[in-house]
Amino acid sequence: MTRPPNVLAKLRIQNDTALPMYRQLEHQFRTMIADGVLPPGATLPAERKLALDLGISRKTVQQCYEALRQQRMVSAHGRNGYIVEDGFRRIKPGMERLKGFTQEMQELGRVPSSRILERTIGEDRSIASIFGLSSTARFLRLVRVRMGDGIPLSVERAWYDLDIAPGLAEADLTGSVYDRLAECGAPLLECEQTIEAASPEPQECEIFGFSKPIPCLLIKRRSYGTDARLIEYVEGLFRGDTYAYRLHLRA
Template sequence: MSPPSTTAPPVPPKPPFQDLLELRDDTAKPLYQQLEDQLTQLIDDGTLPPGMTLPAERQLAERLKISRATVQRSYNALRERKLLSAQGRLGSIVQGTGPRLHSGMDRLKGFTEEMRDLGRVPSTRILEREVVTDRSIASIFGRPSHARFLKLVRVRSGDGKPMSREVAWYNLERAPDLAQADLSGSVYAMLATLGVPLVYCDQTIEAAEPTGEECAIFGFDRPLPCLLIKRRSFGEDGDMLEYVEGLFRGDTYTYKLSLRI
C-alpha cells in the first residue's frame, strides 16, 4: 500500500483586485468615496502593494460600470493623500502607506549618516571596486588623463531595503590609502580618518528611469521613476575628492529643502 501523498494542493490564483470592489447604490455614501475607501483598504492590507500599477481611469470605470469622473475623483483623493502617483495614460502607481524618507539638503552627509538620522539601519553591498584610469573622469576632476581613481559601485540599503545604486570615483592622488581601506561602511568617515575630510559639494538632482539591472536591484517589475543625484565633493583646500552618480528609488525617497530670504 503506497503512503498517502503529502503534496500540498495548488494555491488558487488571487482574483483581480477589481473583483474585490463592491460599490453599492443603496447607501448615502457617494460612489467615489466608496471607491476611495475600498482602494485605501486594499493598499493598507497589502493586496495592492507599493509599485503596483492601477488601471487608467477610463479602463477602471468601464470595468466597474461607473463614470470616469467617479474614478477620477477617487484617484485624485488618493494622490493627495500620497497613496497613488499619477503615470499619465499608463494609470497610477501605488505608493503605499509607509513613511517616505525625507532627506534634508542643508548640509553634506554621506548615505550612512543620512540613514541613521532618518532612523534606518544602513548597509552596503559592494558590486565593483577597482583602481582605474579614465580620461572622462579625469577631466571631471581636472586631472591629467593618466591619473588614477578608485571606482566604487555599491548598493546602499536602509533596514535591508535597497535604496540606491551608486557609482563613485575617488581621487587617489589626494587619498592613496583609500584603495586598500575598508569601505563596507561610510567612505566619508574613512576620508576624515585619512586626514582628507569632505567639507562641501556641488549637487544636481534630476528624474531618471532605472536600467534593467537597477530594476532588479530595487525589486521593480517595471521601470519606475527614480532620482539621479550627481555630486562633486571637495576637501578643505578646494581640491575635488569625489564624483558620484547615485540612482535613488523614487517610490520611497524624497528630498526636502528649506529656503530663506
C-alpha cells in the same frame, strides 16, 4: 485595524517578464505603502482570496507577504492577517548640509548597509576631465547598492582621487566612505549637487525589484576637501517610490 482599500484594481501581474510573480506583488504593495494608499494599520488582502482573484498560487502571495514582513513593512497577526506597520514612511531627507548616506539613514532612524558590486583602481579619461586632472590620474571606482533597513534605496557609482586619499585603496568601504576619507586626512567640507529625473537600467530594476522601469532620482555630486580640490565624484540613482528630498528655503 484599518480596513484595506480596494487594492485588487491596482495590482498587475505580468507574464512577459523574468521577475518572479511574488517580487512583482512585493514591489506594488511596497509602492502603495510608501505612497499612503495602504496606511499604517491597514490589513493586506487575505492570502487565499488574493490568490484566487489574481489567478496565482497561494504560495506566491505568501512569499510576497513574507518578503514585506522581513523588510518590516508589515507584521503578521495570526487570523487577522498581515497589517501595515506604522514605522514605514517615504524617506524625506533634508539637503541643508553635507552628509553621507550612512549618516542620513542614521538620522532618519534606519539601519544603513551596503553591498559592493564593483571596486576597481585605474585610469579613466572622462572622469579625469571632471576632476581637472591628466588622463593618467588613478581613481578608485566604487559601485555599491545602498540600503536602509535592508531595502535597496540607491545604486551609487563613485570615483575618488587616490592622489589625495591613497588610503582608500585598501580601506574597508562597506560602511561610510566619508568616515574613511576623514581617517585618511581628507575630510569632505563642501559639495555641488544636482538632481534630475532618470529611468533605471534593467540591472537597476532587478536590484530595486521593479517589474518595469519607474522614474528615479539621479543625484550627481562633486565633493571638495580643505584645499578646494575635488576628491569625490558620485552618481547615485535613488528609487522614486520611496525617496523624496525635502528642502527648507528662506527669503
